[in-house]
Amino acid sequence: MKLAGLLLLVAGWAIVVAAVALLPSAGARAAFVLAGIAVELFGLALAVRAHLVLQAEGE
Amino acid sequence: MTPFVAPSLLTLSEVSALFCLLLILLVPFAGAGLALINSGLGRSRSAAHTMLAALCVTAVAAVVYVGVGFAWQGAAGRPDRVLLVAGKAWGWIAAEPFFLRGLRLDLSPAALVVLLQMFSVGLAGLIPLSSGADRWRLGAICASTALLAGWTYPLFAHWVWGGGWLAQLGANCGLGRGFVDGGGSSTIQVVGGVTALSITWILGPRRGKFSAEGMPAALPGHNVVLVLLGCVFAWIGWTALNSAGAMLFLGVEPGRVVLIAVNTTLCAAASGLTAAVVTRVRFGRPDASLSANGWIAGLVASSAAAAFLKPAAAMIVGGVAGILVVSVADFLEFRLAVDDPGGAVSVHAVGGLWGVLAVALLADTAGPGGQWLAQLVGIATLLGFVLPLSYGLNWLLDRVYRQRVEREGELRGMDLFELGAGAYPEFDIHGDEFLQR
Numbered sequence: 001m002k003l004a005g006l007l008l009l010v011a012g013w014a015i016v017v018a019a020v021a022l023l024p025s026a027g028a029r030a031a032f033v034l035a036g037i038a039v040e041l042f043g044l045a046l047a048v049r050a051h052l053v054l055q056a057e058g059e
Numbered sequence: 060m061t062p063f064v065a066p067s068l069l070t071l072s073e074v075s076a077l078f079c080l081l082l083i084l085l086v087p088f089a090g091a092g093l094a095l096i097n098s099g100l101g102r103s104r105s106a107a108h109t110m111l112a113a114l115c116v117t118a119v120a121a122v123v124y125v126g127v128g129f130a131w132q133g134a135a136g137r138p139d140r141v142l143l144v145a146g147k148a149w150g151w152i153a154a155e156p157f158f159l160r161g162l163r164l165d166l167s168p169a170a171l172v173v174l175l176q177m178f179s180v181g182l183a184g185l186i187p188l189s190s191g192a193d194r195w196r197l198g199a200i201c202a203s204t205a206l207l208a209g210w211t212y213p214l215f216a217h218w219v220w221g222g223g224w225l226a227q228l229g230a231n232c233g234l235g236r237g238f239v240d241g242g243g244s245s246t247i248q249v250v251g252g253v254t255a256l257s258i259t260w261i262l263g264p265r266r267g268k269f270s271a272e273g274m275p276a277a278l279p280g281h282n283v284v285l286v287l288l289g290c291v292f293a294w295i296g297w298t299a300l301n302s303a304g305a306m307l308f309l310g311v312e313p314g315r316v317v318l319i320a321v322n323t324t325l326c327a328a329a330s331g332l333t334a335a336v337v338t339r340v341r342f343g344r345p346d347a348s349l350s351a352n353g354w355i356a357g358l359v360a361s362s363a364a365a366a367f368l369k370p371a372a373a374m375i376v377g378g379v380a381g382i383l384v385v386s387v388a389d390f391l392e393f394r395l396a397v398d399d400p401g402g403a404v405s406v407h408a409v410g411g412l413w414g415v416l417a418v419a420l421l422a423d424t425a426g427p428g429g430q431w432l433a434q435l436v437g438i439a440t441l442l443g444f445v446l447p448l449s450y451g452l453n454w455l456l457d458r459v460y461r462q463r464v465e466r467e468g469e470l471r472g473m474d475l476f477e478l479g480a481g482a483y484p485e486f487d488i489h490g491d492e493f494l495q496r
Contacts, residue, residue: 006447013443020232020436021144029232030432037435040443048395051260055396056273 001050008043012036069135069168075306075313076166082303082316083171086178089296090117093185095289096355100280100348100401101192104472107482112188112200117181119201120208124180125173130155132213134172135222135308147231149224153217168307175303176216179247180208182300186251187258189401191462193265194469195258197477199462206452207254215445216246220308225440228433235430238437239422241309241319242301242362244414249441250449252408255399257450262463264398266470275392278400283347290331290354297358298323305366315366322365323358326377330357333381341385349385352402356384356410363414367422376417380410412438 019032071079094113101109133139133153141148155162164170184204191200218225219240229237240246269275280286301323302316311319334353338346360380361373368376387405391397397404415438418424419431456462468476475481 006450009443009447011443013439016436016439016443020228020234021147021149026233026429033432033435033439036443037439040439044442044446052396055263 001053002047005043005045005047005050008046009040010043012038012040012043015039069307069310071166071168071171071306073166076168076171078313078316079171079303079306080166080174082299082306083175083178085299086175086182086296086303087117088292089300090178090182090185092289092291092293092296093182093189093355095285095292096351097185097189097192097401099282099285099289100189102278102472103281103483103486104474104481105193106281106474107478107480108197108473109188109192110482111478112195112197113185115197115201116184116188116204119204120181120184121177123205123208124177124213125159127157127209128180128213129153129159129173129176130157130213131210132176132217133221134169135220135226137169137221139217139222149227149231150217150222151224152214153221171303172220172307175300175307179243179300180212182243183212183247183251183254184208186248186403186407187255188403190255190399190403191258191262192400193473194262194464196462196464196468199456199460202456202460203254203258203453203462206456207250207449211254211445211449211452212246212250215250215440218440219246219437225433225437228436229427233427233429234433234436235419235427236424236433238433239309239367239418239424239430240363240415240437241305241311241366242297243304244359244361244363244411245437245441247300248359248362248407248411249415250445252404252406252411253441253446254449254453255403256397256408256446257453258462259397259399259404260450261453261457264396265400266466268398269396273396275396275398280348280400283351286348286351290351293355293358294324294327297327297362301362301365304362309366311366319365321370322368322373323361325370325373326361326365326380327354327357329374329377330354330360330381330384331377333378334385337382337385349388349402352388352406353381353384356380356406359407359410360414360417362411364418364422367418367424369423372417372421376414376421379417380413383409383413412441415441 015036023029098109138154139150217223225238228234331354335345335350357377419434
């Protein structure tokens with residue numbers, strides 16, 4: 001689950017980079033950057049949750 | 060305010076270069092401050108280990124950065140490799156030779172950048188030390204620092220300070236002036252902060268930190284006087300860092316150093332005071348450690364925008380940093396079970412992210428619109444690229460060379476276990492008798 005969270009972080013960043021490099025319209029670019037950051041936050045939450053579960057299992 | 064010119068190839072007069080050199084020579088005070096804070100917030104039986112580790116981190120960072128780091132980072136206007144996307148050139152990594160070959164080390168801007176970065180990368184390496192206190196092996200600390208100084212830091216620093224794609228967001232996409240960070244809120248502080256988070260995840264909490272029910276025990280720092288003295292040293296170093304960084308990376312004139320020093324001080328002052336007030340309200344008394352963390356968080360948050368803030372705005376930046384550092388430190392410990400003895404994640408990662416955002420919200424960069432989007436792209440890169448990269452590299456390192464000390468090392472203390480002698484041989488060192496079983 002932690003790996004999935006980290007992959008989502010990278011996926012969100014890829015959306016942001018693609019939006020900046022490829023989209024000509026300012027509005028669309030901003031929307032996709034925000035969407036990418038939302039994906040990153042979801043990935044971060046997943047990674048944190050996975051860490052909590054792993055730590056509880058370790059104890 | 061005078062608009063700045065993001066330099067493609069900076070030129071400095073000899074007097075300006077000398078002034079910049081003097082500022083850079085004060086930057087190691089920031090490292091000394093962080094080392095004292097890390098040691099004071101750790102336990103007495105690991106104090107010598109923490110200070111030696113700080114020296115080793117500074118040494119490894121300087122050697123590795125000069126060896127390979129600068130080759131990846133470079134400086135604006137110097138050779139780099141570009142990707143052509145949709146007809147636009149995006150710099151992604153520098154193309155300098157290893158070991159500074161061919162670079163004249165004089166008062167040229169590139170030579171000053173090398174000197175400043177040798178100190179800055181050491182500063183970034185000191186940040187994870189506090190999160191791994193009392194359980195991180197010295198050999199692993201050195202190896203992890205080599206990864207940071209040789210790869211993670213230079214790559215991101217090239218994107219921001221070396222004329223890379225984040226700096227080009229203004230020219231290529233019309234996003235304000237491109238990503239702006241004069242003193243390293245992102246390149247030094249957040250990069251160090253997310254590395255600290257990776258280290259806490261990989262090492263796990265200190266033995267006895269959390270009960271079986273997940274409740275954290277208080278493991279207070281052993282010397283708050285060292286912590287508060289460290290704050291004063293850090294203040295001197297940070298003022299110099301913010302000033303030299305703004306001159307070299309944003310091209311501000313030397314006269315603006317006064318404004319930068321005023322803003323840096325106000326930011327730290329507001330943040331430290333806010334943290335003291337928040338802890339006074341929450342706990343009945345101001346907490347010295349958290350107030351010191353508030354002071355440092357203010358310095359961290361000031362770095363990105365100190366050259367472009369009005370003094371009142373600097374106080375707002377500091378005030379918010381002070382609230383954030385106390386709230387996030389609690390949240391990380393009580394809700395997310397992150398054992399971060401020195402508060403590196405809340406101070407450096409969160410404080411730095413806030414500093415980067417403050418450029419868009421409060422700074423007067425006198426550029427075209429879209430600055431907020433450039434800053435958000437920078438934040439997205441820190442979370443979506445630097446954090447996974449740092450975690451992945453340290454996870455791989457842990458596979459080949461275990462980073463956490465053995466159980467005996469934690470019980471005896473890092474000083475006796477790894478160094479064979481304690482920092483305070485004439486005094487009794489407290490054991491674990493007060494911990495939850």
